[in-house]
Amino acid sequence: MGDTRLARVVLETRDVSKCYYLDGVEVNALRSVDLEIRQGEMVAIMGPSGSGKSTLMHIVGLLDRPSSGEVILEGQDVSSLAPNELASLRNRHIGFVFQAFNLLSRTSALANVELPLVYGGVGGSERSRRAREALERVGLANRLGHFPSQLSGGQQQRVAIARALVNDPSIVLADEPTGNLDSRSGIEVMAVLQELNEQGITVVLVTHDDRVARHAERAVHMFDGRVSEDGPVADRIMAADEMALLPPEGATG
Amino acid sequence: MNLPESFRIALRALAANKARSLLTMLGVIIGVAAVILLVGIGTGVQDEVTGSLEGLGSNLLFVVPGQYEGGMGGGGAPPGRRFTLDDAETIARRVEGASAVVPVLQAGATIKAGNRSMRVVAAAGNEQGTEVFTSDLAGGRHYRRGEVQAASRVVALGDRVARELFPNQDPLGKQVTLNGQRFTVIGYYQSLGGGLGGDQDSQVYIPITTAQRLFNLNYVSTIVVKAADADEIEVVRRDIRRALLPSFGDEFTVFSQEQTLGILSDLLGTLTYMLAGIAGISLLVGGIGIMNIMLVSVSERTREIGIRKAVGARTYDILSQFVIEAVALSVLGGVFGIVLGWGGAELIAQTTPVPTNVTPWAVAMSFLFAFAVGVFFGVYPAWKASQLDPIVALRYE
Numbered sequence: 001m002g003d004t005r006l007a008r009v010v011l012e013t014r015d016v017s018k019c020y021y022l023d024g025v026e027v028n029a030l031r032s033v034d035l036e037i038r039q040g041e042m043v044a045i046m047g048p049s050g051s052g053k054s055t056l057m058h059i060v061g062l063l064d065r066p067s068s069g070e071v072i073l074e075g076q077d078v079s080s081l082a083p084n085e086l087a088s089l090r091n092r093h094i095g096f097v098f099q100a101f102n103l104l105s106r107t108s109a110l111a112n113v114e115l116p117l118v119y120g121g122v123g124g125s126e127r128s129r130r131a132r133e134a135l136e137r138v139g140l141a142n143r144l145g146h147f148p149s150q151l152s153g154g155q156q157q158r159v160a161i162a163r164a165l166v167n168d169p170s171i172v173l174a175d176e177p178t179g180n181l182d183s184r185s186g187i188e189v190m191a192v193l194q195e196l197n198e199q200g201i202t203v204v205l206v207t208h209d210d211r212v213a214r215h216a217e218r219a220v221h222m223f224d225g226r227v228s229e230d231g232p233v234a235d236r237i238m239a240a241d242e243m244a245l246l247p248p249e250g251a252t253g
Numbered sequence: 254m255n256l257p258e259s260f261r262i263a264l265r266a267l268a269a270n271k272a273r274s275l276l277t278m279l280g281v282i283i284g285v286a287a288v289i290l291l292v293g294i295g296t297g298v299q300d301e302v303t304g305s306l307e308g309l310g311s312n313l314l315f316v317v318p319g320q321y322e323g324g325m326g327g328g329g330a331p332p333g334r335r336f337t338l339d340d341a342e343t344i345a346r347r348v349e350g351a352s353a354v355v356p357v358l359q360a361g362a363t364i365k366a367g368n369r370s371m372r373v374v375a376a377a378g379n380e381q382g383t384e385v386f387t388s389d390l391a392g393g394r395h396y397r398r399g400e401v402q403a404a405s406r407v408v409a410l411g412d413r414v415a416r417e418l419f420p421n422q423d424p425l426g427k428q429v430t431l432n433g434q435r436f437t438v439i440g441y442y443q444s445l446g447g448g449l450g451g452d453q454d455s456q457v458y459i460p461i462t463t464a465q466r467l468f469n470l471n472y473v474s475t476i477v478v479k480a481a482d483a484d485e486i487e488v489v490r491r492d493i494r495r496a497l498l499p500s501f502g503d504e505f506t507v508f509s510q511e512q513t514l515g516i517l518s519d520l521l522g523t524l525t526y527m528l529a530g531i532a533g534i535s536l537l538v539g540g541i542g543i544m545n546i547m548l549v550s551v552s553e554r555t556r557e558i559g560i561r562k563a564v565g566a567r568t569y570d571i572l573s574q575f576v577i578e579a580v581a582l583s584v585l586g587g588v589f590g591i592v593l594g595w596g597g598a599e600l601i602a603q604t605t606p607v608p609t610n611v612t613p614w615a616v617a618m619s620f621l622f623a624f625a626v627g628v629f630f631g632v633y634p635a636w637k638a639s640q641l642d643p644i645v646a647l648r649y650e
Contacts (some may be wrong), residue, residue: 096564
């Protein structure tokens with residue numbers, strides 16, 4: 001890891017604001033947000049609901065465009081690109097992990113992981129090789145043909161992480177990745193994310209949970225659409241240590 | 254994303270909802286089958302009618318009273334005067350190129366033999382009738398010139414009449430009554446087979462003079478003229494006009510075989526189009542069924558669309574996925590419909606007298622129409638799907 005401040009900036013928001021109308025009422029979800037995410041970082045974006053963290057995540061994840069300001073991805077201003085261009089950029093640069101897993105049902109783990117490659121135009125044996133590799137990285141090499149309904153919550157989330165990884169993205173964006181999981185599965189998922197970060201993958205964690213956020217190296221606190229605090233996490237939790245403290249599996253039920 | 258990939262995704266989605274896919278397809282299946290079947294019947298009847306007329310030979314002219322302007326009846330004035338046997342005589346005498354002139358009259362009659370009886374059509378002509386109408390005797394003979402002149406009460410029976418009245422017996426020489434008058438059976442014909450020709454099997458054939466007495470008529474309905482040489486048919490037509498002009502003026506019409514064929518063909522063709530149109534409407538309804546189910550499918554799979562968009566699906570990818578789904582439904586339905594319609598047409602042809610003819614043209618048209626229905630009714634739901642905002646779609650429960 002080392003000093004990430006010297007690393008290349010992967011994504012940057014400059015003076016980004018977002019306002020939209022909800023039932024005719026103007027909502028300023030983001031007000032002049034400046035944020036830099038560097039290669040190899042693990043950043044938590046924190047804040048209570050209504051703080052603008054979801055909106056920021058949508059903009060960082062290229063699912064949405066800012067009302068004003070610039071979003072620079074790998075040196076390119078992407079703030080005014082058309083939806084289809086954003087889709088292509090998402091495909092190549094962003095990997096999503098959602099709270100609700102969001103896997104395609106009635107579709108095998110392997111096919112789910114292949115999905116971004118399908119839209120990225122990767123075909124044939126190359127596609128299935130890379131999807132297998134990604135599933136191996138999250139420890140699911142023996143679950144390739146399973147459907148989401150045949151997997152536990154933690155396993156489903158790991159399939160989702162494999163899907164996020166498979167296109168070798170600039171950023172893995174995890175939105176409350178442990179929100180739907182029991183504590184053991186949650187810790188396992190956090191361990192996978194930390195491990196991937198160790199291997200050099202940039203991880204952005206969006207959460208309202210302070211404990212989850214402390215798994216990151218740096219925490220960005222949002223409040224009322226502004227960044228209220230941005231600094232390193234003081235007492236970082238390592239999921240691997242937590243795992244060691246857990247009672248042996250089976251005892252938790 | 255490439256097209257085979259879209260196909261795989263679409264087919265997988267259809268397979269996931271088998272019952273629903275099948276029911277949706279049923280609309281198209283019925284529509285396409287109806288088009289194939291009805292057009293098959295229309296074409297079959299058309300072929301049969303024109304075929305049986307063509308069988309008469311291309312050197313026949315039909316002379317009827319009244320004026321017809323070439324087109325399909327109705328427009329002409331009602332005949333002021335009908336033809337008589339004398340008019341047929343006149344044509345026979347004055348038209349050199351005519352090898353046979355047959356005055357024709359048809360009327361319904363009741364035929365009885367012992368305690369058996371049936372309604373038949375009595376078709377009357379003269380001894381030259383065998384030259385203009387196809388008929389094969391199964392036994393006996395036709396009536397002769399002398400019998401026509403003497404208005405003899407002799408009758409030849411169609412195949413069905415012979416079987417009904419004289420089952421397992423030789424009808425030759427037997428006595429029958431037509432409308433109460435006694436006739437002697439002199440011959441009976443071979444069956445002309447099923448289809449519309451079946452009608453001729455239910456006819457009886459008597460001399461025209463006998464028919465006029467029997468029905469108390471003094472006219473003939475049509476005079477059929479056979480030209481000795483098919484190439485001379487226009488000359489014969491002109492000569493007939495000349496022969497009849499003094500007594501009829503313009504109040505008669507000479508149809509050639511071709512004209513008759515053309516009129517019938519036009520009429521039956523129009524009928525076929527009408528049938529196709531009616532069946533087409535059911536295909537359209539099937540298309541609306543597809544649109545309906547695709548709209549349901551899109552809203553059911555909002556989250557799936559959100560996921561696909563999040564991982565990089567472009568508008569076009571989603572659009573093509575859903576259009577292909579709709580087209581796959583309609584095309585699959587089309588194929589099943591063709592099989593069903595074709596099979597049904599074959600079945601009808603073999604089990605009923607109605608002839609059918611499924612042409613490649615009808616198959617291709619209904620298939621293309623089914624395809625077009627899929628595209629047309631699939632585009633709107635697919636477009637709706639492709640326009641979904643990924644953020645909203647992902648949040649959708």
